[in-house]
Amino acid sequence: MKAVVWxxxxxxxxxxxxxxxxxxxxxxIVRLTASAICGTDLHFVRGTFPGMQEGTILGHEGVGVVEQxxxxxxxxxxxxxxxxxxxxxxxxxxxxxxxxxxQCDNANPNGPDAGTAFFGGPKATGPINGLQTERARIPFAxxxxxxxxxxxxxxxxxxxxxxxxxxxxxxxMAGIKPGKTVVVFGCGPxxxxxxxxxxxxxxxxxxxxDRVPSRLDMARIQGAEVINFDQEDPVATLKRLTGGVxxxxxxxxxxxxxxxxxxxxxxxxxxxxxxxxxxxxxxIAPDLNAQGEQWTPGDAPSQVSEWAIQxxxxxxxxxxxxxxxxxxxxxxIGAAMNKNLTLRMGNCxxxxxxxxxxxxxxxxxxxxxxILTQMEPxxxxxxxxxxxxxxxxxxxxxxxxxxxxxxxAEPTGPREVSRDSSVG
Ligand SMILES: NC(=O)c1ccc[n+]([C@@H]2O[C@H](COP(=O)([O-])OP(=O)(O)OC[C@H]3O[C@@H](n4cnc5c(N)ncnc54)[C@H](O)[C@@H]3O)[C@@H](O)[C@H]2O)c1
Ligand SMILES: [Zn+2]
Ligand SMILES: [Zn+2]
Numbered sequence: 001m002k003a004v005v006w007x008x009x010x011x012x013x014x015x016x017x018x019x020x021x022x023x024x025x026x027x028x029i030v031r032l033t034a035s036a037i038c039g040t041d042l043h044f045v046r047g048t049f050p051g052m053q054e055g056t057i058l059g060h061e062g063v064g065v066v067e068q069x070x071x072x073x074x075x076x077x078x079x080x081x082x083x084x085x086x087x088x089x090x091x092x093x094x095x096x097x098x099x100x101x102x103q104c105d106n107a108n109p110n111g112p113d114a115g116t117a118f119f120g121g122p123k124a125t126g127p128i129n130g131l132q133t134e135r136a137r138i139p140f141a142x143x144x145x146x147x148x149x150x151x152x153x154x155x156x157x158x159x160x161x162x163x164x165x166x167x168x169x170x171x172x173m174a175g176i177k178p179g180k181t182v183v184v185f186g187c188g189p190x191x192x193x194x195x196x197x198x199x200x201x202x203x204x205x206x207x208x209x210d211r212v213p214s215r216l217d218m219a220r221i222q223g224a225e226v227i228n229f230d231q232e233d234p235v236a237t238l239k240r241l242t243g244g245v246x247x248x249x250x251x252x253x254x255x256x257x258x259x260x261x262x263x264x265x266x267x268x269x270x271x272x273x274x275x276x277x278x279x280x281x282x283x284i285a286p287d288l289n290a291q292g293e294q295w296t297p298g299d300a301p302s303q304v305s306e307w308a309i310q311x312x313x314x315x316x317x318x319x320x321x322x323x324x325x326x327x328x329x330x331x332x333i334g335a336a337m338n339k340n341l342t343l344r345m346g347n348c349x350x351x352x353x354x355x356x357x358x359x360x361x362x363x364x365x366x367x368x369x370x371i372l373t374q375m376e377p378x379x380x381x382x383x384x385x386x387x388x389x390x391x392x393x394x395x396x397x398x399x400x401x402x403x404x405x406x407x408x409a410e411p412t413g414p415r416e417v418s419r420d421s422s423v424g
Contacts, residue, residue: 003057003133004381006120009047010289014382017057020129020137025072028141030082034154035131035378035400036061038086038162039188039255040323042389044122048256048285048297049325051122059132059400060086060119061161063154066145073141082145083358084131084138085350086162088117091143102347107140116347124326132381132400146354152361155375158399159193159368160357166321166348167193167253168357171201173344174249174319178202183238183247183311184224185304187215189397190321191253192371195224198251200366207247209234209307211259212391218371229307233266238311248316250308255322256284257298270300277301284327294386302330309335320345374398 005015020029041058043049062084066076076082089101093112096104107117109126117139120130129136138144148157167190176182182198184191187210198206199222208219211230220226225241227234239246260270260277270277277300290296301324308318309332318341336343360366373396376384387395 001134002378004059004378006044006052006056006058007054008289009287010045010291010295012045012058012382012385014379017133020135022068022070023137024139025070026140026142027070028066028073028076028138028145029068029135030062030064030084030138030145031067031135032062032064032131032133033402034063034158035059035133036158036161037132037381037385037388037398037400039190041120041385043256043323043325045385045389046257046285046295046297047288049122049323050285050287050327051124051325053123053127056120056127057129057133058120059130060121061158061163062119062131062136063148063157063161067135069141075142076145076147081148081150083148083157083161083354084119084136085144085146085354086118087347087350088119088128088139088144089351090140096143096351099349099352101349101351118347132378134378134402143351146351146358148358149362152358153369155369155372155399156361156367157358159371159397160354160361162348162350163189163397164193164357164368165350165353166190167195168197168353169348170194170251170253170319170321171197173321173346174198174251175317175342176201176203176249179204180249181205181207181242181247182249182251183207183209183308184251184253185209185308186253186322187212187219188253189371191215191251192218192222192396193368194251194253194321195219195222196366199223207238207241211261214393215391215396218396229261229264229266231264233264233269234307235310236265242313246311246313246316248313250312250316250318252304252308252318252320252322254304256301256324256328258300258303258322259298260300260303273300277303280328280330283329284325293390295389301328302332305331306335309339309341312339312341315340315342317342317344321348371397372399375401377401
């Protein structure tokens with residue numbers, strides 16, 4: 001079968017790989033009917049999240065049909081349609097039982113202190129082969145797979161597998177209450193769902209910061225007040241638009257591949273920090289393999305933390321869902337401490353939220369598929385990776401399908417139910 005395989009920094013290939021096998025009685029084999037490319041995959045290819053093992057199948061988003069179950073998988077039948085949670089939890093350790101599935105004691109083969117276990121990640125996360133392929137072994141399947149009602153389509157469910165859930169998790173950690181003012185840094189797919197979730201939770205105002213026009217457009221259609229950091233200083237603008245107070249809650253949906261402003265008023269400050277940012281990139285990602293413009297890392301890993309901490313209201317909350325690797329030690333702790341900020345962060349505890357989000361989609365309250373802008377067959381995944389990594393106009397979220405590509409309904413943002421949606 002075909003799979004997208006990590007061979008090195010800047011080197012992913014479409015390989016023929018062996019079919020997966022049941023290894024534990026708690027495993028299932030799922031035939032994938034949809035997968036996707038996440039911003040996290042880009043960090044692995046750019047080298048800004050080091051530690052990948054050659055030969056690992058990439059991808060941690062999946063929807064499919066159960067083909068085989070191990071003897072201890074008692075809630076799934078062969079033929080069931082399921083969404084696969086990106087992070088893997090056993091369901092019985094104290095962390096899983098408290099909802100911290102991303103800190104499961106048993107799912108990571110490297111032991112309880114090795115960190116989050118997820119599909120298609122670095123060596124320290126398993127490694128467990130990923131989902132950008134035709135079939136996959138799903139550990140702890142009775143917990144990691146969640147059955148889908150017929151009315152929830154693959155296009156909707158693939159977004160619940162990781163990014164809607166992560167956006168919701170980010171908004172949940174940000175402590176959003178009705179009326180609060182929120183700023184979301186990053187209008188990629190995860191940021192779009194952080195915006196949607198903040199609105200669902202009753203945020204009074206949601207600001208969205210990015211510099212890619214098509215991504216800012218989608219945020220604006222959702223109802224966010226948009227700020228292009230290549231045209232305005234985001235901190236000064238956030239302060240000005242909130243009467244000098246700043247937002248109550250900030251969500252970092254960018255992660256390690258953050259950029260500083262390259263034009264506009266914020267570029268001047270960035271020039272003064274150029275050396276500092278270069279040092280950060282050097283320490284975080286010692287092994288790069290940029291090929292021209294392709295696979296270049298972000299140029300300012302601490303930029304979003306800095307902006308968020310400066311912009312937040314005193315005693316505000318910063319929620320970090322953007323991914324940073326273990327090699328990153330650059331957080332402006334002093335500025336955060338002296339404003340009495342609350343910091344919350346982490347890998348998403350997908351299984352905690354997935355059933356609730358399925359219900360929300362089933363009810364028709366949200367159509368996450370409105371964020372999908374591209375559908376590509378897995379066999380075209382390498383070109384899709386490049387277009388998504390380059391933030392090409394209109395490339396916001398790419399679904400990978402085993403069949404022929406066909407465009408979904410016009411993308412408008414996840415809160416608006418599309419006319420063609422099967423959800424009423
Ligand atoms: N915590 C989790 O469990 C989890 C799960 C999924 C994804 N993620 C992470 O979420 C992040 C976003 O994922 P994505 O798929 O949306 O990625 P993406 O790369 O498509 O989007 C990132 C966006 O940030 C913007 N950006 C860059 N620098 C910025 C800055 N200084 N200020 C504001 N915006 C800036 C980019 O223009 C881009 O639109 C990634 O770091 C990814 O690894 C985390
Ligand atoms: Zn992801
Ligand atoms: Zn567990």
